[in-house]
Amino acid sequence: MEIRYQLFEKDNLLIQKFIGAFSVEDYLIYNGQVRRELSLYQVKKVLLDFRDSLFSETDGKMPRDFREKINRMVEIRKNINENEQKNEILKLVILVENPLPTAFALLFTNSFAEMDYSHCSTGKRAAELLDIPSYRDNLENMIMNLENLFIKQDTPRL
Numbered sequence: 001m002e003i004r005y006q007l008f009e010k011d012n013l014l015i016q017k018f019i020g021a022f023s024v025e026d027y028l029i030y031n032g033q034v035r036r037e038l039s040l041y042q043v044k045k046v047l048l049d050f051r052d053s054l055f056s057e058t059d060g061k062m063p064r065d066f067r068e069k070i071n072r073m074v075e076i077r078k079n080i081n082e083n084e085q086k087n088e089i090l091k092l093v094i095l096v097e098n099p100l101p102t103a104f105a106l107l108f109t110n111s112f113a114e115m116d117y118s119h120c121s122t123g124k125r126a127a128e129l130l131d132i133p134s135y136r137d138n139l140e141n142m143i144m145n146l147e148n149l150f151i152k153q154d155t156p157r158l
Contacts, residue, residue, distance in 0.1 A: 001026045001053075004146035005034060011132055012044035017143055018053040024072045026152045031076065033150065035084065045130045046092045049143055055100035062100060070104060074111040081115070093129045094119040 002019040003026075014034075055069075056062060063069070081090070094105040096119055105119035118129050123139040132139070 001152065003027075003030050003150040005148045005150065006142075006146040007038055007041055007043070008142075009041060012042050013047070013130065013132060014038070014043045014045070015047045015049070015143060015146060017049040017146055020052070021054045022050075022069070023152075024069050027073070028076070029152055030150045031080075035080075044088075044090060045132065046090065047095060047126055047130060047139075047143075048092070049095040050101040050105065051095055051097045053101050055104055066100070066104075067107075070107045070111075073108055077108075077112070089116065091130050092117040093126045095121070095123065095126050097121055 001021055001023045004017040004019070005015065007014050055066065092109075092115070094101075094109065094117075096102045096105045102119065102121075109117040109119055120126055120129060123143065127133065127139045
């Protein structure tokens with residue numbers, strides 16, 4: 001899994017684009033790294049772009065551990081909300097196109113009914129949900145040009 005990301009300090013906005021086969025384990029490593037990098041900044045808005053993510057098996061079927069992945073991601077987010085965000089208001093939008101990432105986003109956001117979490121399928125709608133009107137016309141361009149890259153490095157074999 002590859003993750004591109006960038007913090008836009010002016011708007012307290014973190015954009016993350018997930019590419020390839022989604023892995024909770026890789027996400028945990030990435031999440032720890034990014035939280036350390038961004039610990040000095042207040043993030044109030046998060047955009048997760050799952051349009052290029054794969055949540056299915058190689059045969060296109062739903063993975064057996066699909067619900068487990070959702071539960072683990074919910075647990076991670078709740079931990080961040082309680083311990084780091086201190087339950088401050090955070091707007092989170094998941095950008096999706098395909099059925100499995102959409103199902104993931106729906107189940108994930110429904111686990112946070114009291115929070116301002118949602119999902120949509122266009123950059124324009126994501127900008128509206130995140131209340132970032134200045135980016136409405138160029139959010140897609142911003143997503144395509146994110147500055148930072150995370151790729152899990154495999155452990156070298158001896």
